[in-house]
Amino acid sequence: MVDSASHPSTGFGGARGVGGHVLPSHPLSPRRAFEHIARVVRPLVVYDPMDPWERDTARLAPELAKYRRRMRSFAERWIAPHALDVDTAPHSALGDLHPLSRDVLKAAASKGLLSDLLPRPIGTLSPRLLRHPLWMIQSLKTEELSRADGGLMLLVCAHTLGVAPVLLSGNPRLISRYLVPAFRACARGEPCVFAFAITEPSGGSDVEDSYGATTHAPGVTARRVKGGFLLRGRKCFISGGDIASYVVVLAALQGEGMESWTAFLVDSKTPGFRAVRTEMKMGMRASGATELDLDDVFVSDRDVVGGLRGGWAINRATLNMSRIPVAAMAVGFAQAATDLAIDFACTFQLGRRRLIDRQEVQTELSQMMAETSAIRAMVWQAASSWKPRQAEASAAKFYATDVARRVCEQAMDLLGNHAVLHEKRVEKAFRDVRLTQIFEGTNEINRLAVIEDEQESLLARVGANE
Amino acid sequence: MQNASFEEGSDDAMMLASVDRLAERVVQPVDLDSVLDRARVIGLIAGQERGLGLWEDTDAGPLRSVLAIRRLAFANSSVAKAIHVEALARVVERRLGFDHFGANIIALEGSFGLGRESFAKLIAHGSLNEDDHAVLKDIYGSRARLVTSALSYDGVLWPLFDERKQTIVWTRLTQKDARCTRHLHSHGFDDLAVFSIEPLSSSNDSESASSVRDDELGVFAQALAMNALGLVAIALGVASRAHEKARSFAAERRQGGMLIDRHPAVALLLAQSRRAIANVSVALESLARTPLHSRDPGDLARMLAPIFTLRAWAHPALCGGVNDALQVFGGMGYMRDVGLEKAVRDLNHLRVLAGTPVELGLITSEWERLNG
Numbered sequence: 001m002v003d004s005a006s007h008p009s010t011g012f013g014g015a016r017g018v019g020g021h022v023l024p025s026h027p028l029s030p031r032r033a034f035e036h037i038a039r040v041v042r043p044l045v046v047y048d049p050m051d052p053w054e055r056d057t058a059r060l061a062p063e064l065a066k067y068r069r070r071m072r073s074f075a076e077r078w079i080a081p082h083a084l085d086v087d088t089a090p091h092s093a094l095g096d097l098h099p100l101s102r103d104v105l106k107a108a109a110s111k112g113l114l115s116d117l118l119p120r121p122i123g124t125l126s127p128r129l130l131r132h133p134l135w136m137i138q139s140l141k142t143e144e145l146s147r148a149d150g151g152l153m154l155l156v157c158a159h160t161l162g163v164a165p166v167l168l169s170g171n172p173r174l175i176s177r178y179l180v181p182a183f184r185a186c187a188r189g190e191p192c193v194f195a196f197a198i199t200e201p202s203g204g205s206d207v208e209d210s211y212g213a214t215t216h217a218p219g220v221t222a223r224r225v226k227g228g229f230l231l232r233g234r235k236c237f238i239s240g241g242d243i244a245s246y247v248v249v250l251a252a253l254q255g256e257g258m259e260s261w262t263a264f265l266v267d268s269k270t271p272g273f274r275a276v277r278t279e280m281k282m283g284m285r286a287s288g289a290t291e292l293d294l295d296d297v298f299v300s301d302r303d304v305v306g307g308l309r310g311g312w313a314i315n316r317a318t319l320n321m322s323r324i325p326v327a328a329m330a331v332g333f334a335q336a337a338t339d340l341a342i343d344f345a346c347t348f349q350l351g352r353r354r355l356i357d358r359q360e361v362q363t364e365l366s367q368m369m370a371e372t373s374a375i376r377a378m379v380w381q382a383a384s385s386w387k388p389r390q391a392e393a394s395a396a397k398f399y400a401t402d403v404a405r406r407v408c409e410q411a412m413d414l415l416g417n418h419a420v421l422h423e424k425r426v427e428k429a430f431r432d433v434r435l436t437q438i439f440e441g442t443n444e445i446n447r448l449a450v451i452e453d454e455q456e457s458l459l460a461r462v463g464a465n466e
Numbered sequence: 467m468q469n470a471s472f473e474e475g476s477d478d479a480m481m482l483a484s485v486d487r488l489a490e491r492v493v494q495p496v497d498l499d500s501v502l503d504r505a506r507v508i509g510l511i512a513g514q515e516r517g518l519g520l521w522e523d524t525d526a527g528p529l530r531s532v533l534a535i536r537r538l539a540f541a542n543s544s545v546a547k548a549i550h551v552e553a554l555a556r557v558v559e560r561r562l563g564f565d566h567f568g569a570n571i572i573a574l575e576g577s578f579g580l581g582r583e584s585f586a587k588l589i590a591h592g593s594l595n596e597d598d599h600a601v602l603k604d605i606y607g608s609r610a611r612l613v614t615s616a617l618s619y620d621g622v623l624w625p626l627f628d629e630r631k632q633t634i635v636w637t638r639l640t641q642k643d644a645r646c647t648r649h650l651h652s653h654g655f656d657d658l659a660v661f662s663i664e665p666l667s668s669s670n671d672s673e674s675a676s677s678v679r680d681d682e683l684g685v686f687a688q689a690l691a692m693n694a695l696g697l698v699a700i701a702l703g704v705a706s707r708a709h710e711k712a713r714s715f716a717a718e719r720r721q722g723g724m725l726i727d728r729h730p731a732v733a734l735l736l737a738q739s740r741r742a743i744a745n746v747s748v749a750l751e752s753l754a755r756t757p758l759h760s761r762d763p764g765d766l767a768r769m770l771a772p773i774f775t776l777r778a779w780a781h782p783a784l785c786g787g788v789n790d791a792l793q794v795f796g797g798m799g800y801m802r803d804v805g806l807e808k809a810v811r812d813l814n815h816l817r818v819l820a821g822t823p824v825e826l827g828l829i830t831s832e833w834e835r836l837n838g
Contacts, residue, residue: 088651204796205721215723237797282800282807289801350578351601358582360824409785412653412814413822416579417612420660420815422651430653430814434792434807435800442796444731 019357024049052369053335056376063128068140075148078107083149086286087428094275094288095242101155101286105243108156109191113141115183117163118175123183135321136383139328143376146332147339150432151286153329158239158287160325162194164318165248165263169306177302178246178265195244197235197292198315204237207250207258208319208441210452213312218252220294222262228300231264234276234293237439241290242275244268249294250311261311264299272297283431319440320388326440327379327396330404333433334372337404337411340426341365344415355414364414368407375400391453398443401436408433471533471751478530481518484508485534498548498616498657505549510534512556514567520553521692524758528692532699532754539703543812544657546703548616550696555623558689562623562636562682569621569638573613573663574686574693575820576605582825586832589687590767594632602627606634610664612649614819617659619646624665625686634686639665654815656808687766691758693820694773698750698780701816702743705784705791708809709739712791726794735790742787746780767833778826781817788813 017023024031024047031047050058053072057065082100089098097105108114112124117134119125129137138160145153166174182192198207200219206212220233231251241247245268253260266273272295278288306314342365345355355361375396382388382396408430412419419426437443451458472478505511512519520531531553539546555572581588584598585605594602606627613622621640628635645664652660713736716727726732753773759765792799792806799806821829 199797203721209722212722279800280802282802282811289797348578349604350582351584351597351604353597360828364824405789409814412818413824416818416822416825417575417820418578419818420612420614420653421649422653423649427653427811427814431807431811434789434810437793438797438800442793444735444793448731 018362019353020359020362052373056373061132063126064132064136064140067126067129067137068144071141071144072147074107074111074113075144078104079145079148079152083152083428084422084425086149086151087283088422089285091280091285092278092288094278094290097155097243098286101152104152104286105155105191105193106189109186110189112187113156114159114186114191114193116141117160117167118179118183122175122180124187133383133386133388135324135388136380138325139379139383142325143328143332143335143379146329146432147336149286150284150329150333150428150435153332154239154284154287157325157329158195159193159244161196161318161322162240162244162246162248164321165196165305165314166194166265168314168317168321169263169310171305173302174265174305182245192246193240193244195238195240195247195290196318197238197241197247197249199235199237201234201236201291205442205445207315209445209448210316211448213258216258218258218261220249220251221254222251222264222299223254223296225298228298228303229264230296230298231266231272231294232296234291236291237279237289238292239287239289239439241292242278242288247273247292248305249292249299250315253308258312260309261315262308263305263311263314265303265305266294266297266299270297270299282434283428284435316390320390320393323393323397323440323446324379324383324388326436327375327382327393327400330401330433330436331372331376331379333429333436334368334375334404334407337408337426337429337433338365338368338372340424340429341368341411341414344418344424348418361414364410368410368414371403371407375403389453391450394441394446394449394453397440398437398446401433402443404433405430405437471529477518478523481510481530482533482537485510485537496542496545496657498545499618501545502548502552502616502618505553511549511553512560514560519557520550521557521696524688524692527755527757528695529751529754531692532695532750535696535699536703536706539700540707541703542657543700543704543809544655546700547614547655547658550693550700551613551615554689554692554696557692558623558685559638561685561688564638568640569623571613571615571619571622571661571663572689572693573611573622573624574690575611575613577607577609577611578605579825580690580821580829581605582828583832586767586829587836588627588632588634589683589770590833590836592832592836599629603629608665608667610645610647610662613661613663614652614655614658614815615661619661622663625682625689633683635682636685639663643667652815654808654811654813684766687770688758690820691770691773694770694777695750695754697816697819698746698777701781701784701813702746702750704809704812705739705743705746705788708788708791708806709736709743711804711806712736712739712794716794732794735794739787739790742783746776746784749776749780767837771830771833774821774826774830777821778823778830781813782823785810785813785817 022029034045034047057068086098086100115123116125117123119127119130142157166179185192202219203216206216222229222231247266249264249266250261274293276291276293278290345361348355378396379400382392411426415426418424509517509519512522523530535546535550552570555569558572559569581601584601587594587598606625621638624637624639625634647662649660716732719726788809792810795804795806798804
């Protein structure tokens with residue numbers, strides 16, 4: 001590469017070119033050179049100033065591209081302006097939302113972001129989007145919202161995790177009894193939030209891993225009573241559990257083990273159900289990680305989700321779908337960190353040069369851009385399948401979140417000592433992305449989930465070599 | 467903490483025993499002012515006379531200082547950082563020949579790190595071109611600098627680039643000489659503050675504040691060396707504590723019917739965390755046995771290069787180790803109650819202070835180039 005400092009014709013020195021590169025107007029620039037390439041191959045070469053985000057969007061089907069643009073617009077209008085204020089606000093009392101968070105949730109509801117799991121007229125999903133898997137659509141949403149803020153993203157998107165088991169039950173009566181009125185309320189701007197309660201104080205990984213589940217003593221049990229069940233026990237780290245109108249709670253039938261796990265749809269107003277506390281977290285502070293106490297909470301037979309002893313299947317199927325959007329969250333944080341680093345590099349002046357004019361800064365930025373693009377490609381590939389395999393979903397989740405954390409660290413390094421400042425937002429992207437390596441199964445559990453899913457093909461190889 | 471590095475009953479061993487007693491008091495959130503007072507009383511922060519305070523042992527190799535800071539950080543990272551900053555300011559202030567103590571902060575880092583290759587040339591007495599001058603004026607000029615320190619701010623030692631002499635000169639800014647802005651909600655070190663400090667006047671030669679030594683660049687390099695060793699020592703203490711917590715948790719928590727430390731996935735996380743600590747510990751102690759003389763001008767880069775190289779790999783390694791320790795806790799690790807998330811933030815914070823790994827790499831590479 002030409003050293004711009006000793007080669008003024010490259011455009012060094014301020015507002016002209018980026019240091020070390022010939023200007024696009026230079027005869028040796030690809031932009032100029034391609035003008036002289038044979039007309040017949042000209043469609044195969046490109047050099048244009050199109051924004052990378054627009055380039056990616058243009059690769060999507062038109063209806064997905066439109067949806068992606070809508071999500072970015074919502075994120076920039078409603079989420080990004082409030083991210084720092086909500087992040088530093090005092091810890092909310094149980095069930096209370098920061099006024100700005102409440103506004104965001106209401107806006108998300110009225111603009112259809114809480115009901116885009118079903119098509120119109122029940123939900124708000126455009127019929128054209130039905131050509132695409134739901135997890136692809138949700139991945140586009142979580143990436144854009146995460147890029148603006150992790151906490152407010154989770155406040156909006158954890159609801160999807162609560163709705164998914166109801167959809168996966170395939171039970172039209174449950175859907176019409178709960179989701180239809182909930183989505184109608186959302187359309188009126190009255191958020192009706194669902195949550196999914198998997199984790200128990202005695203085991204986070206055991207309830208997300210089949211092998212671990214074989215020895216796990218269920219912490220929440222359901223005792224048969226006339227007309228239904230009484231649920232007793234505790235769940236922890238439940239995203240949105242403090243503000244949810246309905247919580248899908250996984251519980252074992254009394255006297256039985258994890259094989260009996262059953263999903264119960266609990267109205268949070270039911271006597272005996274209460275949120276005990278919300279955690280003080282490292283990041284994603286706008287969304288409460290809630291401990292729930294169930295003290296003989298009655299659930300009617302008709303509110304069993306996915307059948308008695310069908311909870312494990314519901315749980316695993318939900319995770320196969322939800323882990324892909326979690327990977328997309330990581331892409332959003334990586335993109336946020338990359339964008340912030342680019343902004344800093346383009347505006348911060350060191351000596352006579354902008355940071356962006358320095359070669360080491362350019363290579364750092366390129367690495368971050370490439371890593372972010374790579375994990376986005378992986379997520380979009382996993383999300384494009386109508387049958388999300390556990391191996392693909394888990395691999396996307398652990399790989400994207402690990403890479404995204406590295407990208408956030410690299411962005412912090414690029415900002416140097418300025419990275420520690422809250423207002424620069426990069427440190428926040430790091431705090432937010434750190435959770436994605438943990439929830440929806442730690443990355444270690446997700447690595448093992450890949451092997452679990454590939455077990456039969458692996459055994460076939462074992463057999464072939466014996 | 468065991469003390470195998472010094473003979474029992476020696477001054478060094480006794481000072482470290484005092485540090486242990488102090489550290490015991492600061493495991494829990496503390497009144498930082500009272501801890502700093504106590505550190506001054508026991509001589510950990512230097513007084514007017516030479517003693518056994520931190521960074522007073524550079525002639526023999528600052529092993530005692532490094533071990534003391536690590537122990538403090540094991541108990542409380544903010545206490546360690548605050549004591550390190552003030553102790554360093556006092557020692558440097560005395561070496562510069564100021565007639566009385568007036569600064570408890572030292573702004574070793576410029577407006578954006580250290581100044582990359584231009585800094586490397588300055589330290590190695592390489593030839594500075596116009597770009598270097600511009601960078602060094604920018605970094606070590608009157609532009610605002612960020613400092614992470616205790617809340618109480620008396621005065622700050624302020625190295626400045628003297629363009630004419632192509633060296634560093636020192637001034638001392640009192641509160642009335644500078645505009646000081648506190649940044650809220652910074653990434654790590656919750657008990658400390660991140661200040662943006664900016665001189666009110668661009669004058670470099672305030673009579674009351676000027677240093678009286680000739681080898682101010684040497685003192686600058688020595689201060690940078692002490693600071694770098696101190697930052698690694700803090701990181702090491704924090705990482706050691708995080709590892710210990712993760713190890714204890716893994717020995718109690720069950721998953722899949724057995725304790726999680728029996729699961730290879732967890733065992734490897736702990737091994738990675740342990741490996742980072744062990745490697746950094748060996749390297750740090752080895753470097754801390756080397757005297758930090760204010761040497762001949764040509765030696766300054768040779769003194770700093772191995773220390774900067776250590777920082778360039780030690781901080782990322784320890785950040786990785788503490789993240790591994792947090793991961794052992796699963797969801798609990800993300801919650802403030804456990805303390806692991808704070809360890810991660812503190813280590814991230816340290817990594818980007820006084821030269822990031824990228825910048826330190828550029829600097830050491832430039833020194834290698836200049837020295838052939």
